[in-house]
Structure formats: C-alpha cells, structure tokens
Amino acid sequence: MRPSGASILACLLWITGIEAYFGIDYHAKASYFNFQVNGNSLYVFGLNVAANGDIYFHMSGPVIHTWLGIGFGSEMKDALMIIAYPSANGLNTTISTRLGSGHTEPVYTPDFEIINIYNDTYAPNADTVTDRGTGTIISHAMCRNCTTWPTGSLDLHSTEQPMIFALGPSQHFGSDSVEASIPRHSLYGQFTVDMTKATNYTGWYGRVPAPNIPDFIYPPNDTSFASFGTSPSFNVVTMSNPMPTAHALLMCAAFVLIFPMGAVVMQFLRKTLWHGAIQIVGFVAVLAGFGVGINVARQYNKSKNFSSGHQVLGLIILAGLLIQLGLGLLHHAIFVRTKQPTIIGRIHFFLGPSIMLLGLINIGVGFNFAGNSRMNIPYAIVVVAIALIIAGSTGCLVYCRSRRKYKPEPPHPQFGQQPGYSDYEMPRQPTFGEQPPEAYEPPTPYSPIGHFTIDSPYTPLSAYTPVTPKTWKKEDITNWPHWPHAKDDYQ
Numbered sequence: 001m002r003p004s005g006a007s008i009l010a011c012l013l014w015i016t017g018i019e020a021y022f023g024i025d026y027h028a029k030a031s032y033f034n035f036q037v038n039g040n041s042l043y044v045f046g047l048n049v050a051a052n053g054d055i056y057f058h059m060s061g062p063v064i065h066t067w068l069g070i071g072f073g074s075e076m077k078d079a080l081m082i083i084a085y086p087s088a089n090g091l092n093t094t095i096s097t098r099l100g101s102g103h104t105e106p107v108y109t110p111d112f113e114i115i116n117i118y119n120d121t122y123a124p125n126a127d128t129v130t131d132r133g134t135g136t137i138i139s140h141a142m143c144r145n146c147t148t149w150p151t152g153s154l155d156l157h158s159t160e161q162p163m164i165f166a167l168g169p170s171q172h173f174g175s176d177s178v179e180a181s182i183p184r185h186s187l188y189g190q191f192t193v194d195m196t197k198a199t200n201y202t203g204w205y206g207r208v209p210a211p212n213i214p215d216f217i218y219p220p221n222d223t224s225f226a227s228f229g230t231s232p233s234f235n236v237v238t239m240s241n242p243m244p245t246a247h248a249l250l251m252c253a254a255f256v257l258i259f260p261m262g263a264v265v266m267q268f269l270r271k272t273l274w275h276g277a278i279q280i281v282g283f284v285a286v287l288a289g290f291g292v293g294i295n296v297a298r299q300y301n302k303s304k305n306f307s308s309g310h311q312v313l314g315l316i317i318l319a320g321l322l323i324q325l326g327l328g329l330l331h332h333a334i335f336v337r338t339k340q341p342t343i344i345g346r347i348h349f350f351l352g353p354s355i356m357l358l359g360l361i362n363i364g365v366g367f368n369f370a371g372n373s374r375m376n377i378p379y380a381i382v383v384v385a386i387a388l389i390i391a392g393s394t395g396c397l398v399y400c401r402s403r404r405k406y407k408p409e410p411p412h413p414q415f416g417q418q419p420g421y422s423d424y425e426m427p428r429q430p431t432f433g434e435q436p437p438e439a440y441e442p443p444t445p446y447s448p449i450g451h452f453t454i455d456s457p458y459t460p461l462s463a464y465t466p467v468t469p470k471t472w473k474k475e476d477i478t479n480w481p482h483w484p485h486a487k488d489d490y491q
C-alpha cells in the first residue's frame with residue numbers, strides 16, 4: 001500500500017511522454033488493488049469498466065498459489081468470479097468465469113466471454129505464466145458485458161463496491177479447461193473498489209490497466225505495484241485444507257497397514273480374535289475416512305454428485321467391507337458352536353484379499369482424482385516395500401515350517417532327537433508311534449486348498465481330535481485324507 005498512489009498517478013498523467021513510449025493509457029480510468037505480505041505482492045488486481053458493461057482487468061500473483069480469483073460481491077455466495085490458473089503446459093494462463101453458490105467450488109458459467117488481450121505494449125507477458133511457468137500468473141483480458149450476472153451486479157456508482165479475492169494452495173496444478181476443478185483456497189479476503197474511479201460512463205472504450213504504476217523514471221514491470229481507488233484488504237483469512245489429506249491418510253492407514261497386518265495375524269498366528277479386532281480397527285479407520293471423504297466431496301463440482309469412478313469404487317469397497325465384517329463375525333459365531341468350517345468363512349477368506357486389493361487400487365485412483373498423481377510414485381514404492389516384507393517373511397516362514405513339518409520318509413524313530421534339528425519349536429519330540437505328529441501347521445499363505453480343510457484357526461487343535469494318541473501308526477499318516485496341500489510333505 002503506497003499512500004502516494006494517487007499523486008503518482010497524477011504525475012504520470014502529467015508526464016505524457018511515458019505514456020507515448022510505454023503504451024500506457026493514462027486517460028483511461030482505473031482502480032488498482034495490491035495485496036502484499038512482507039512487501040511481496042501476492043495478489044494484484046486492476047480494473048477498468050466501460051459504460052457498455054465490458055470489464056477490462058489485470059490480475060496477477062505468484063504461480064506457487066495455483067490459482068488467483070476475483071469475485072464481485074461481498075461473499076462467495078452469488079458472486080461472479082473470474083479465476084486464473086496456469087494452462088496444462090504451465091506456460092499460459094487459463095481464465096474461467098464462475099458463479100459462487102456458497103462455501104463450495106464456484107461453478108463455471110459460459111454466459112461470459114473472456115477476450116485475452118496480448119497487444120498492450122506494457123504487458124509483454126499478458127496471459128502467460130512468467131519465467132517459463134515458475135514466476136507470476138498474469139491474466140490480462142476483457143470480460144464482455146460482465147457487470148450484471150444472474151445473481152447480482154456491479155454498482156458502477158458505488159465508491160465502496162465490495163469485492164472478494166482468493167489464492168489457491170501451493171500445489172502443482174494446471175489445466176486448459178475453464179471447468180477445471182480447483183483446490184480450495186489457502187487465503188481469502190475482501191476489499192472495496194471506488195467504481196467512480198474505474199468506470200468510463202461515456203462510452204465503450206476501455207483499456208486493461210497497467211497495474212504496475214511505474215515510478216517516474218522506471219518503466220512498468222512485474223514487480224512494482226501500487227494501490228489506487230481501492231480500500232486496503234480486510235477479513236483476510238489464511239486457511240489450510242487438511243481434509244483431503246486426512247481422508248487419504250485414514251484410507252492409506254487402513255489398506256496399507258491395518259488390513260494387511262490383520263490378514264498376516266490370521267495367516268500366521270491363527271489368532272482369530274486378534275484378527276477380528278485389528279480388522280475392526282481398520283474398518284473404523286475406513287468409516288472415518290469415508291466421513292471425511294463425504295465432507296470433502298461436497299465442496300467440489302467434480303465430486304458433489306458422488307458419481308466419479310473413485311467415489312463409486314469407494315462405495316463398493318465400503319459395502320464389501322461391511323459384508324466382510326459381517327461374514328467374519330458370523331463365521332466365527334458359528335464356528336465357536338460347531339467347530340466346523342463354514343462356507344461363510346470361505347467367502348470371507350476370498351473376499352478379504354479382493355477388497356484389500358480394490359482399496360489399494362482406489363488409493364491410486366484417489367490421488368489422480370485429487371490432482372495429486374505425483375503421490376502415486378511414493379505410494380507405489382511403499383506398497384511394494386510392504387508387499388515384499390510380507391512376501392519375504394511368508395517365504396521364510398513357509399520354509400521354516402516345511403523344515404520342521406513331520407517327515408516320516410525316511411522314518412526317524414527318534415525324530416525329535418535328530419542331531420541338528422532345532423528344538424526351539426518342539427522342545428520334546430516324542431518317539432514315533434507314541435503320539436500323533438504335531439498339530440498340522442497353517443498352510444502357506446493364500447494356499448486355499450490346504451487352508452480350507454482346517455476347521456478353524458481359532459482352535460486348531462480341535463481339528464485333530466480324531467487322531468488320538470495310543471495306537472498311532474504310520475498308515476494313519478498316509479491315509480490322512482484331509483490335507484491335499486500337506487500331502488506334499490509326506491512324499
């Protein structure tokens with residue numbers, strides 16, 4: 001804010017030589033707004049209105065803020081907004097006219113025509129992002145007949161016409177589409193414009209104001225700005241948007257950590273209650289993430305109808321989890337009474353990994369949906385790392401178990417006392433013939449054939465009650481019918 005803005009302008013009007021040289025039209029009326037933090041201009045807006053309703057405007061700010069927006073009105077609701085963001089290649093500026101409907105993403109309206117103006121000599125970077133896409137978003141254009149819109153209008157005679165402005169979060173973003181989904185602002189505020197200083201009441205003629213009123217001897221450039229005919233900013237609020245991140249974190253925690261952990265606990269430790277408890281925690285995390293997801297979804301045009309692939313898949317996954325949870329509880333309840341495997345347990349066994357896989361996929365889909373596709377690389381690395389850890393420990397466990405499995409060929413009368421045989425898992429191995437072999441171990445992971453014939457992981461020993469001690473014979477082993485997988489161990 002420079003208090004001398006008006007006098008500078010007056011002096012400039014006086015020194016008409018500069019006008020001739022730099023192509024600045026000091027006869028055209030204009031108001032300027034310059035929002036600075038620590039001396040850096042974060043948001044610059046210049047306005048010139050012609051009597052026929054055409055609005056000539058300049059709006060610029062650092063590209064790290066993703067997008068810049070001006071709104072005509074005192075709040076988002078019913079405001080006509082003009083939003084500028086980098087094009088898909090990051091080098092040009094896309095300008096989108098939108099109508100606000102509340103505290104949600106404003107909706108693109110095709111009723112207004114934006115005409116980019118490239119031939120102002122003082123604005124060589126018009127409608128580009130300077131410094132090869134790393135500097136300043138510069139929108140420099142005319143909005144045809146923009147002083148009235150379906151839900152409001154500019155009061156061209158007001159000395160305090162309310163305006164709102166906002167800046168996006170620092171995020172990588174760019175699109176050629178005027179309907180692109182923009183992330184929520186990280187800063188917003190208000191100011192008022194003296195429209196009498198900005199409006200030409202006598203005709204159609206207008207010029208995009210050079211926002212950077214030059215000091216006397218300097219030509220206008222992208223770093224020197226002034227305020228004129230506008231109030232200082234007020235009600236400026238910086239707000240972060242932790243919700244999408246919370247949604248992503250909860251979902252990642254559930255599908256990358258908790259559910260796999262629960263599956264591993266089931267697979268290797270056969271602790272059904274631990275498994276159930278862990279998976280319920282995961283389910284609660286998904287529910288919480290879903291609640292946050294609904295909240296986020298309401299704010300954006302792309303998601304407010306719940307029709308995007310990510311959301312539909314998410315809802316399918318949620319339904320699947322609900323079924324999975326019910327099946328798990330039901331199977332367990334039945335099993336506790338009957339000690340028999342159930343078809344429900346089978347379905348649970350297959351549905352679980354399928355849902356977990358879908359969830360992992362939907363995380364990647366979600367990152368794309370949020371315009372955060374860069375996250376997919378670290379995400380994929382983490383998933384692969386965890387998969388490798390699980391696969392590695394699985395392989396190791398399977399190997400260890402295959403070593404310690406009961407192996408009658410060749411028969412070892414003193415099985416347990418073999419030299420070199422580690423007895424850490426079987427402290428006292430009885431002599432062959434005295435006792436049945438150790439309870440059958442859980443099979444290799446995801447080896448359903450072996451798996452299903454086990455009655456239940458919860459109480460594995462119960463499955464082997466028919467094989468009582470006393471008359472144990474080798475034939476009993478070969479006739480052992482139920483474990484096709486385990487047969488390998490007896491060949």
Ligand code: HEM
Pocket residue numbers: 068069070071074075076077081082083102103104105106164165166182183184185188189190237239299300
């Ligand atoms: C994705 C797009 C957007 C979303 C989701 C969004 C969301 C919101 C929300 C939730 C608030 C309430 C903040 C609070 O309670 O502290 C708000 C306020 C505000 N937003 Fe936005 N906004 C969006 C775009 C914009 C744009 C483009 C502008 C300006 C051009 C803007 C300007 C403002 C202003 C000035 C306020 C405070 C006044 C009011 O309550 O309306 N917003 N916005």
Ligand code: HEM
Pocket residue numbers: 259263264266267272273275276277279280283321322324325328329331332345346348349352353445446451452457
């Ligand atoms: C939404 C939550 C749940 C998910 C995602 C889930 C997932 C799974 C998965 C992936 C498996 C296969 C594990 C393996 O490799 O052995 C499994 C097996 C099993 N789960 Fe769950 N589970 C959930 C909830 C429950 C609950 C609440 C219980 C009961 C307390 C339960 C009981 C079981 C049992 C008994 C098995 C073994 C089934 C069999 O081998 O036939 N699960 N579950």
Ligand code: HEM
Pocket residue numbers: 244245247248251252255286290293294296297298300303306310311313314315317318359360362363364366367368369370371372375
């Ligand atoms: C259950 C499976 C789901 C998973 C694993 C999941 C995961 C994710 C992830 C990782 C993101 C990226 C967030 C970011 O980068 O900031 C995301 C975005 C999003 N998700 Fe989900 N989600 C699921 C279900 C849902 C559902 C059911 C909804 C809607 C009700 C939803 C709404 C959204 C929305 C609106 C975004 C975009 C947020 C933004 O643009 O910043 N998600 N999701």
Ligand SMILES: *[C@@H]1O[C@H](CO)[C@@H](O)[C@H](O)[C@H]1NC(C)=O
Pocket residue numbers: 087089091092176
């Ligand atoms: C970006 O601007 C340059 C220079 O004005 C132009 O040549 C190019 O076609 C523009 N690209 C897009 C996608 O508009």
Ligand SMILES: *[C@@H]1O[C@H](CO)[C@@H](O)[C@H](O)[C@H]1NC(C)=O
Pocket residue numbers: 023119120121
């Ligand atoms: C810029 O171009 C428009 C249309 O091509 C023209 O009407 C206008 O006079 C030009 N302005 C300048 C300053 O050259």
Ligand SMILES: *[C@@H]1O[C@H](CO)[C@@H](O)[C@H](O)[C@H]1NC(C)=O
Pocket residue numbers: 052053145148149
């Ligand atoms: C401007 O738009 C209004 C409606 O918003 C319309 O009534 C009027 O005719 C338009 N004027 C011109 C010059 O197009």
Ligand SMILES: *[C@@H]1O[C@H](CO)[C@@H](O)[C@H](O)[C@H]1NC(C)=O
Pocket residue numbers: 027028029200201202203204205206
């Ligand atoms: C207003 O517009 C008319 C033409 O429509 C033009 O001659 C005049 O110079 C403009 N006045 C200002 C202050 O821009």
Ligand SMILES: *[C@@H]1O[C@H](CO)[C@@H](O)[C@H](O)[C@H]1NC(C)=O
Pocket residue numbers: 214215218219220221222223224
């Ligand atoms: C822009 O102009 C100001 C004075 O108005 C000057 O101090 C600054 O060095 C100039 N910046 C560039 C990049 O020319």
